[in-house]
Amino acid sequence: MTEIDKRGRLNEEMFSYRVTKNNTVFITWMGKQVKTLKGKEAEKITTKLQQANSKHEVQLILAKVTGNFKRGNERSIN
Numbered sequence: 001m002t003e004i005d006k007r008g009r010l011n012e013e014m015f016s017y018r019v020t021k022n023n024t025v026f027i028t029w030m031g032k033q034v035k036t037l038k039g040k041e042a043e044k045i046t047t048k049l050q051q052a053n054s055k056h057e058v059q060l061i062l063a064k065v066t067g068n069f070k071r072g073n074e075r076s077i078n
Contacts, residue, residue, distance in 0.1 A: 013055060015062035019046055027062055035066050 018026045025042045027035040037045055045065055052058045 013059060015059050015066070017049065017062060027066060029066065037065070 014030055016028050018028075019042075020026070023038075023042050023046070025037040025045055026033055027037070045061065048061050049058055052061060
């Protein structure tokens with residue numbers, strides 16, 4: 001297990017994303033939209049996501065983009 005994801009939370013595929021026709025990226029966490037990317041930032045992330053080698057790597061990219069999901073105190077949705 002890596003130092004980045006010690007608890008293995010990213011294996012659960014908590015993040016998802018959707019790219020629209022006008023290259024806007026919507027990132028969701030457990031079904032709730034948490035981030036919207038447009039312009040150059042969206043292009044950069046889309047490229048990284050296409051180059052990802054595994055689902056875990058995609059989850060890590062999305063977690064890093066959201067920025068506030070690294071403390072381990074996120075509430076779970078019941």
